[in-house]
Amino acid sequence: MVQKKGIGKSQRQTPTIREVARVAGVGVMTVSRVINDHPAVKPKTKKKVLTAIQQLGYERNEAAGLLKGQRAMMIGLIVPDLSDIFFAHCANTIEKLARESGYLTLIVSSGHDVELETQQAELMARRKLSGLLLVTSGTLDVNRIQRVIEGGLPIVAFDRPLEGLGTDAVLIENRAGAEEAVEHLISHGHKRIACVGFDSEAYPVAERVKGYRSAMSAHGLRPYLSMKVDCLEAAMNWVDSARLKQDAPTAVFSTNYRTTVHLLRAFSERKVKIPSEVAIIGFDDFELAPVIAPPVTTVGQSAVDLARRAFRLLLDRIEITGSDVGRSPEKILLPATLIVRESCGAHPRSKKTAEPV
Amino acid sequence: MVQKKGIGKSQRQTPTIREVARVAGVGVMTVSRVINDHPAVKPKTKKKVLTAIQQLGYERNEAAGLLKGQRAMMIGLIVPDLSDIFFAHCANTIEKLARESGYLTLIVSSGHDVELETQQAELMARRKLSGLLLVTSGTLDVNRIQRVIEGGLPIVAFDRPLEGLGTDAVLIENRAGAEEAVEHLISHGHKRIACVGFDSEAYPVAERVKGYRSAMSAHGLRPYLSMKVDCLEAAMNWVDSARLKQDAPTAVFSTNYRTTVHLLRAFSERKVKIPSEVAIIGFDDFELAPVIAPPVTTVGQSAVDLARRAFRLLLDRIEITGSDVGRSPEKILLPATLIVRESCGAHPRSKKTAEPV
DNA sequence: TTGAAAGCGCTAACAA
DNA sequence: TTGTTAGCGCTTTCAA
Numbered sequence: 001m002v003q004k005k006g007i008g009k010s011q012r013q014t015p016t017i018r019e020v021a022r023v024a025g026v027g028v029m030t031v032s033r034v035i036n037d038h039p040a041v042k043p044k045t046k047k048k049v050l051t052a053i054q055q056l057g058y059e060r061n062e063a064a065g066l067l068k069g070q071r072a073m074m075i076g077l078i079v080p081d082l083s084d085i086f087f088a089h090c091a092n093t094i095e096k097l098a099r100e101s102g103y104l105t106l107i108v109s110s111g112h113d114v115e116l117e118t119q120q121a122e123l124m125a126r127r128k129l130s131g132l133l134l135v136t137s138g139t140l141d142v143n144r145i146q147r148v149i150e151g152g153l154p155i156v157a158f159d160r161p162l163e164g165l166g167t168d169a170v171l172i173e174n175r176a177g178a179e180e181a182v183e184h185l186i187s188h189g190h191k192r193i194a195c196v197g198f199d200s201e202a203y204p205v206a207e208r209v210k211g212y213r214s215a216m217s218a219h220g221l222r223p224y225l226s227m228k229v230d231c232l233e234a235a236m237n238w239v240d241s242a243r244l245k246q247d248a249p250t251a252v253f254s255t256n257y258r259t260t261v262h263l264l265r266a267f268s269e270r271k272v273k274i275p276s277e278v279a280i281i282g283f284d285d286f287e288l289a290p291v292i293a294p295p296v297t298t299v300g301q302s303a304v305d306l307a308r309r310a311f312r313l314l315l316d317r318i319e320i321t322g323s324d325v326g327r328s329p330e331k332i333l334l335p336a337t338l339i340v341r342e343s344c345g346a347h348p349r350s351k352k353t354a355e356p357v
Numbered sequence: 358m359v360q361k362k363g364i365g366k367s368q369r370q371t372p373t374i375r376e377v378a379r380v381a382g383v384g385v386m387t388v389s390r391v392i393n394d395h396p397a398v399k400p401k402t403k404k405k406v407l408t409a410i411q412q413l414g415y416e417r418n419e420a421a422g423l424l425k426g427q428r429a430m431m432i433g434l435i436v437p438d439l440s441d442i443f444f445a446h447c448a449n450t451i452e453k454l455a456r457e458s459g460y461l462t463l464i465v466s467s468g469h470d471v472e473l474e475t476q477q478a479e480l481m482a483r484r485k486l487s488g489l490l491l492v493t494s495g496t497l498d499v500n501r502i503q504r505v506i507e508g509g510l511p512i513v514a515f516d517r518p519l520e521g522l523g524t525d526a527v528l529i530e531n532r533a534g535a536e537e538a539v540e541h542l543i544s545h546g547h548k549r550i551a552c553v554g555f556d557s558e559a560y561p562v563a564e565r566v567k568g569y570r571s572a573m574s575a576h577g578l579r580p581y582l583s584m585k586v587d588c589l590e591a592a593m594n595w596v597d598s599a600r601l602k603q604d605a606p607t608a609v610f611s612t613n614y615r616t617t618v619h620l621l622r623a624f625s626e627r628k629v630k631i632p633s634e635v636a637i638i639g640f641d642d643f644e645l646a647p648v649i650a651p652p653v654t655t656v657g658q659s660a661v662d663l664a665r666r667a668f669r670l671l672l673d674r675i676e677i678t679g680s681d682v683g684r685s686p687e688k689i690l691l692p693a694t695l696i697v698r699e700s701c702g703a704h705p706r707s708k709k710t711a712e713p714v
Numbered sequence: 715t716t717g718a719a720a721g722c723g724c725t726a727a728c729a730a
Numbered sequence: 731t732t733g734t735t736a737g738c739g740c741t742t743t744c745a746a
């Protein structure tokens with residue numbers, strides 16, 4: 001796991017603490033104290049050392065500390081897909097906050113591979129990272145993750161809980177958000193409302209489906225699920241088959257951005273008018289939602305808030321001392337907000353000022 | 358730069374190579390050889406060692422290698438803004454490729470801060486990373502970067518060159534792409550074509566503006582630049598003022614995604630019809646470009662290709678041995694492709710099948 | 715207030 | 731084929 005020989009050709013050798021000590025005419029320990037701002041050093045001595053450090057261009061070797069059992073000033077971030085704009089925003093926020101606290105951020109985009117996520121978490125533990133922010137793609141091996149945590153790597157889950165493990169977690173109120181969206185459609189008189197999406201095992205989607213179901217059943221409406229629409233082709237097929245039905249849906253609740261986009265495109269290809277022929281609300285707000293014709297009504301969640309809270313929690317865990325070590329895990333719930341535009345058939349009077357991502 | 362004491366409470370102590378040696382009844386060096394797949398170990402001995410490793414749950418301590426002068430199996434990636442979908446795609450691709458080659462990826466989103474970029478590059482050098490992929494936001498301090506490279510951190514620039522430094526670089530043909538777009542507009546009979554954008558100092562934008570200028574002057578047309586449109590408000594102002602003009606532009610070439618989006622929205626707010634009242638082509642393709650009404654004509658560039666080539670170059674540099682060390686820097690140019698849809702006033706017959714990002 | 719010595723876990727160099 | 735020794739650069743004793 002470490003490169004065979006990293007020595008280039010003329011690797012300018014960085015001076016060590018020992019050389020600084022020699023030049024300053026003091027012991028290595030004194031230099032160490034100066035570097036670490038230990039108070040018990042006479043100002044005069046300190047100055048000598050500082051001068052020597054300056055003169056030699058000394059730089060602390062991070063590796064040595066690690067060997068002494070310290071942790072790298074790095075945090076890890078594992079997400080299912082970094083090219084997903086939502087996670088990209090999360091990553092951007094986390095990296096910034098981490099940097100401001102002196103940490104570098106190691107990012108892994110797992111491609112929804114649960115095994116990979118576990119492996120990378122283990123790898124990060126071995127690299128002595130300070131902490132890990134984790135968005136899982138499914139259920140991880142509890143034992144392995146438990147061992148990682150016990151090995152001293154604090155973990156905070158966000159967007160999805162870490163099942164079976166009592167870790168801190170920051171989650172979105174997916175269910176309530178979905179309920180609100182479906183209720184909204186119902187309040188417009190829709191009775192045949194389809195729920196379309198894919199990847200229904202994924203926690204956020206599963207929660208949204210639950211919200212859909214509960215809203216429907218609360219009004220005695222029959223659910224109409226279709227959870228395999230993840231590309232344009234699937235969307236076209238779905239649109240075509242749905243229109244043929246006797247009781248074709250008059251509205252659709254899309255459980256995620258990707259599905260929303262493809263559905264929109266499919267409707268457009270088939271010249272189905274939105275919202276007159278079919279109304280649509282999509283979970284996940286997106287930048288262009290207000291620009292599209294018609295502007296699409298969405299359920300928005302703030303990636304920035306989510307990331308911020310998660311990082312805050314992790315930092316607390318990392319910096320925890322003494323009595324707080326065993327602090328019981330915190331769960332934070334963040335709202336999802338219905339952003340009413342036009343695709344749902346409503347007049348565009350936002351319940352909340354539209355604020356994407 | 359290393360955390361003060363990373364020791365939690367019941368930190369399960371990982372066994373060392375020495376303990377493995379004791380349990381296996383061999384010398385430490387033999388264990389080391391086994392770990393590193395050195396051939397000169399009798400299969401029987403090897404087996405004994407492997408058993409002991411298994412039994413103890415031994416894990417190699419990465420820090421020790423660093424101290425011996427090896428490099429961490431990590432690469433760095435510095436981009437101006439990770440929440441920019443283009444860079445998010447780049448990051449996603451790079452992280453994946455890196456992981457497949459055994460590297461972790463440290464990502465920094467600089468927020469277009471040149472000083473920060475330099476600092477982080479230096480920090481990465483100190484952390485003994487294996488290599489660095491860099492998208493600069495401006496002109497970095499050549500000396501400091503030079504020192505980083507000499508310190509043994511190979512750097513490959515992409516999307517923008519590293520000015521004043523002979524590093525490898527992978528770039529997009531921004532200028533040619535812009536020229537093609539403007540030529541296209543001209544071929545539709547447009548004469549008053551505005552070039553709108555912001556951040557004209559940024560390399561890619563600057564190149565695109567050059568392309569615009571050269572296409573215009575090639576046809577004896579007067580350029581009409583407006584390089585401060587970076588938000589909806591600015592876009593509205595621009596649209597309003599442009600319409601008042603005597604010779605209002607009949608077409609606009611937008612130099613970047615953000616401007617394109619806000620312009621689109623501003624035109625929509627002002628009920629300006631596209632393309633009949635004004636035609637538009639935007640540099641940077643985006644996922645929803647075909648969905649918007651009307652579908653927008655763009656100049657697309659492949660983030661994946663860009664990232665892939667850049668990583669390949671970096672890996673070559675990292676793995677370089679002996680005679681190739683001083684290999685002269687490579688420059689790779691990747692095409693930008695005009696994707697004709699409808700906002701430019703053309704019939705939607707793509708010169709190339711639309712393939713976003 | 716300062717310093718010398720003893721490692722942290724590993725591998726390169728040498729011996730056997 | 732295997733093992734011993736001597737560090738890598740730093741910090742933690744403990745002593746001065």
